[in-house]
Amino acid sequence: xxxxxxxxxxxxxxxxxxxxxxxxxxxxxxxxxxxxxxxxxxxxxxxxxxxxxxxxxxxxxxxxxxxxxxxxxxxxxxxxxxxxxxxxxxxxxxxxxxxxxxxxxxxxxxxxxxxxxxxxxxxxxxxxxxxxxxxxxxxxxxxxx
Amino acid sequence: xxxxxxxxxxxxxxxxxxxxxxxxxxxxxxxxxxxxxxxxxxxxxxxxxxxxxxxxxxxxxxxxxxxxxxxxxxxxxxxxxx
Numbered sequence: 001x002x003x004x005x006x007x008x009x010x011x012x013x014x015x016x017x018x019x020x021x022x023x024x025x026x027x028x029x030x031x032x033x034x035x036x037x038x039x040x041x042x043x044x045x046x047x048x049x050x051x052x053x054x055x056x057x058x059x060x061x062x063x064x065x066x067x068x069x070x071x072x073x074x075x076x077x078x079x080x081x082x083x084x085x086x087x088x089x090x091x092x093x094x095x096x097x098x099x100x101x102x103x104x105x106x107x108x109x110x111x112x113x114x115x116x117x118x119x120x121x122x123x124x125x126x127x128x129x130x131x132x133x134x135x136x137x138x139x140x141x142x143x144x145x
Numbered sequence: 146x147x148x149x150x151x152x153x154x155x156x157x158x159x160x161x162x163x164x165x166x167x168x169x170x171x172x173x174x175x176x177x178x179x180x181x182x183x184x185x186x187x188x189x190x191x192x193x194x195x196x197x198x199x200x201x202x203x204x205x206x207x208x209x210x211x212x213x214x215x216x217x218x219x220x221x222x223x224x225x226x227x
Contacts, residue, residue: 051203054203087227118153129222129225
């Protein structure tokens with residue numbers, strides 16, 4: 001299941017509602033807006049609506065093809081997010097933990113550099129676009145890209 | 146006629162989120178060259194093409210890709226999701 005939304009979500013509620021019947025392992029990951037040493041007020045996330053859903057669905061399909069997953073969930077927000085707010089969440093359910101962990105990492109690595117989101121950090125002095133990191137691109141190589 | 150979309154700092158530098166462009170450009174690279182002839186803002190936005198990514202009809206592509214049959218071209222910086 002995939003949700004791309006502006007509204008906030010509750011990590012605990014989402015984790016509890018995640019259907020893992022038949023699974024033996026559930027991994028959840030959530031990214032939150034960090035305060036960067038107290039400098040940050042919040043973050044603005046822009047996206048490309050027509051491409052976002054399509055590209056994340058493709059990433060989820062790849063994860064399902066590689067690992068035997070009972071269920072997969074991706075939630076990603078856009079718009080304005082204050083410090084401490086969850087930005088996104090990934091949940092994977094599998095028979096065993098290795099598949100659940102690996103699939104969650106795979107999804108995270110692809111969401112970072114292949115889903116059309118752009119983060120802008122907002123501080124008291126202005127706004128600055130977050131630069132993509134070369135490590136993020138390098139992280140894809142371990143999955144054979 | 147082709148829809149051209151800009152995101153993040155490309156949108157800011159060009160000053161538009163999207164526009165319809167009448168073009169006979171064969172490839173993405175040709176389209177960028179045409180845009181750069183129009184106005185200095187495009188030259189500024191496309192000055193360092195290694196910092197620009199392109200999607201054709203919502204699928205990541207490259208600058209040598211052909212535009213025949215493409216309806217929507219999007220230009221944006223490397224993605225920073227997650």
